[in-house]
Amino acid sequence: MTDPAAITKDPLLTLTNVSSSYGAIKVLKDLSLTVGRGEIVCLIGSNGAGKTTALRCISGINKISGGSIHFAGDSITTIPAHRIVERGLAQVPEGRLIFPRLTILENLRLGAFTCHNAKEIADGIDHAFHLFPVLGERRHQTGGTLSGGEQQMLAICRALMSKPTMLLMDEPSMGVAPLLTLKIFETIRTLNNDGLAVLLVEQNAHLALKLAHRGYVLETGKIVAHDLASNLLNDPKVREAYLGE
Amino acid sequence: MTTTELIIQLLITGLANGLIIALIALGYTMVYGIIELINFAHGDVMMLGCFLALTIVGLCGGEQLSPWIALPLLFLTVPFFTAGLNWSVEKLAYKPIREAPKLTALVSAIGVSFVFINIGMFWGGLPMDVFGGGGSAASAKSFPDLFGWSNLLGEQSAVLLTPRDVMVAAVTIPLMIGLTFFINRTRMGTAMRAVAQNPTAAKLMGIDVDRVIGLTFIIGGALAGVASVITALYTGSIHFQMGYRNGMDAFTAAVLGGIGNLPGAVLGALLIGLVRAVMEGYVPNGGQWSNTVVFALLILVLVFRPNGILGSRVREKV
Ligand SMILES: Nc1ncnc2c1ncn2[C@@H]1O[C@H](COP(=O)(O)OP(=O)(O)OP(=O)(O)O)[C@@H](O)[C@H]1O
Ligand SMILES: [Mg+2]
Numbered sequence: 001m002t003d004p005a006a007i008t009k010d011p012l013l014t015l016t017n018v019s020s021s022y023g024a025i026k027v028l029k030d031l032s033l034t035v036g037r038g039e040i041v042c043l044i045g046s047n048g049a050g051k052t053t054a055l056r057c058i059s060g061i062n063k064i065s066g067g068s069i070h071f072a073g074d075s076i077t078t079i080p081a082h083r084i085v086e087r088g089l090a091q092v093p094e095g096r097l098i099f100p101r102l103t104i105l106e107n108l109r110l111g112a113f114t115c116h117n118a119k120e121i122a123d124g125i126d127h128a129f130h131l132f133p134v135l136g137e138r139r140h141q142t143g144g145t146l147s148g149g150e151q152q153m154l155a156i157c158r159a160l161m162s163k164p165t166m167l168l169m170d171e172p173s174m175g176v177a178p179l180l181t182l183k184i185f186e187t188i189r190t191l192n193n194d195g196l197a198v199l200l201v202e203q204n205a206h207l208a209l210k211l212a213h214r215g216y217v218l219e220t221g222k223i224v225a226h227d228l229a230s231n232l233l234n235d236p237k238v239r240e241a242y243l244g245e
Numbered sequence: 246m247t248t249t250e251l252i253i254q255l256l257i258t259g260l261a262n263g264l265i266i267a268l269i270a271l272g273y274t275m276v277y278g279i280i281e282l283i284n285f286a287h288g289d290v291m292m293l294g295c296f297l298a299l300t301i302v303g304l305c306g307g308e309q310l311s312p313w314i315a316l317p318l319l320f321l322t323v324p325f326f327t328a329g330l331n332w333s334v335e336k337l338a339y340k341p342i343r344e345a346p347k348l349t350a351l352v353s354a355i356g357v358s359f360v361f362i363n364i365g366m367f368w369g370g371l372p373m374d375v376f377g378g379g380g381s382a383a384s385a386k387s388f389p390d391l392f393g394w395s396n397l398l399g400e401q402s403a404v405l406l407t408p409r410d411v412m413v414a415a416v417t418i419p420l421m422i423g424l425t426f427f428i429n430r431t432r433m434g435t436a437m438r439a440v441a442q443n444p445t446a447a448k449l450m451g452i453d454v455d456r457v458i459g460l461t462f463i464i465g466g467a468l469a470g471v472a473s474v475i476t477a478l479y480t481g482s483i484h485f486q487m488g489y490r491n492g493m494d495a496f497t498a499a500v501l502g503g504i505g506n507l508p509g510a511v512l513g514a515l516l517i518g519l520v521r522a523v524m525e526g527y528v529p530n531g532g533q534w535s536n537t538v539v540f541a542l543l544i545l546v547l548v549f550r551p552n553g554i555l556g557s558r559v560r561e562k563v
Contacts, residue, residue: 099446
């Protein structure tokens with residue numbers, strides 16, 4: 001295993017020994033990970049490993065029982081969820097969580113809830129419609145009537161509306177056709193080229209490791225492997241457990 | 246009275262009553278929409294608003310008070326009081342147990358309701374002339390008649406349209422239009438709908454969910470306060486148990502229209518107002534049966550549309 005500090009010179013997000021439980025069930029145990037500025041890091045692990053829980057802790061939705069979380073140099077360990085977005089940390093949640101009875105436009109505007117500049121919001125919406133033109137064509141359609149793939153595009157664009165410096169993405173390929181998955185991964189790469197840092201949780205470990213710079217492997221709440229993504233792709237244990245070989 | 250005149254009269258009475266019920270029903274349905282709680286104390290918040298209104302009128306000269314002073318005075322004080330009261334109820338009695346099973350909050354709401362009913366009874370026992378000197382706390386208190394019963398359609402007209410009917414419409418209709426605009430067109434209104442649909446996603450958007458819930462109780466409370474003033478002036482009588490009857494009508498209206506649905510609450514309230522007007526103004530001895538008919542209507546509607554008239558067929562919550 002490679003020393004994470006050696007890989008990430010300029011850390012943006014740092015989790016140090018984070019623990020979290022649901023009632024009596026301990027789900028995260030001393031989880032530590034780092035995402036550098038402008039980096040794509042993927043977090044892979046089997047069902048129930050605690051990936052979603054980790055992202056929910058970072059966003060402040062779930063409470064942590066130990067450890068600390070730092071973002072852009074500040075501790076966000078005890079900051080409430082709604083104050084975290086405005087610091088530049090947005091999330092595309094598992095299951096997309098689109099507002100079903102709000103239109104695409106309203107969903108997008110809510111993504112910019114922390115932004116008070118009308119011009120910036122309008123630009124953000126234009127950008128979304130440029131990334132995924134189908135959203136523009138259906139701007140007045142309610143979220144609940146969109147297909148799974150369309151909802152995923154909307155969830156990504158909605159998160160981008162807050163102009164984040166870092167995006168947490170929880171299984172963006174879930175329930176999405178292969179072609180759109182490729183398009184989404186391509187979009188992540190483009191956004192990353194423009195400086196966006198990404199922490200990506202994915203079942204499709206192959207695609208994720210090819211896209212990411214580094215990767216962590218989570219097993220029952222513990223990091224069991226951590227390396228450059230290219231090394232993980234060639235790691236026999238990872239290949240066996242997560243790439244189905 | 247011709248049939249047409251009778252119909253018009255029943256419409257006037259029914260719609261005026263229905264609009265008052267609607268103001269209260271909106272508070273029930275907004276709160277339910279956002280935290281899935283039937284706020285049983287809501288009707289009693291409205292009742293306490295009535296007691297404040299009577300206290301203010303009493304302090305300012307009672308019967309002699311001109312409606313042109315009384316109306317602005319009451320509409321600027323009572324809704325603030327009820328809004329603050331409703332907000333405090335949420336902070337003290339519901340917020341601490343928000344993560345507990347829904348039934349817990351429901352019992353808490355019923356408890357708050359009892360506390361308020363007792364405060365109302367105590368309040369009615371204060372030694373003020375408007376409360377009958379405070380001798381009988383539990384009796385109904387008459388609210389000074391500030392409007393009179395002049396007929397705006399002329400004294401010869403068989404149809405009676407009083408200034409108080411006009412006041413009801415003139416106050417409630419703009420309020421409802423304003424509320425619709427707020428909910429559908431403003432940033433905070435959209436945030437409110439977002440919290441109702443998915444609080445977790447709302448947090449991820451940077452919305453302070455606690456604040457939005459507080460705001461919902463403030464708006465619901467303020468609407469109840471407006472209903473307090475209108476009811477007191479319209480019926481000319483207040484009582485510490487009036488929150489139960491008014492709250493029940495409003496809650497039924499909200500369920501009838503589809504709980505959580507704002508236009509539904511107004512529609513349900515107008516229907517109940519009309520049914521009561523017909524029962525009380527047309528059917529002989531119908532007043533005794535109006536509750537039966539209202540609830541029969543509720544059951545009938547729910548059999549065919551379990552989510553109410555305008556309620557969505559499926560709950561979209563995951
Ligand atoms: N709300 C909850 N209450 C109780 N236990 C929960 C809750 N949410 C998750 N868990 C448990 O926590 C563990 C981790 O769940 P989590 O959703 O973080 O896994 P995951 O790695 O995202 O899995 P998947 O790949 O299936 O999405 C699981 O064992 C799960 O059963
Ligand atoms: Mg998950």
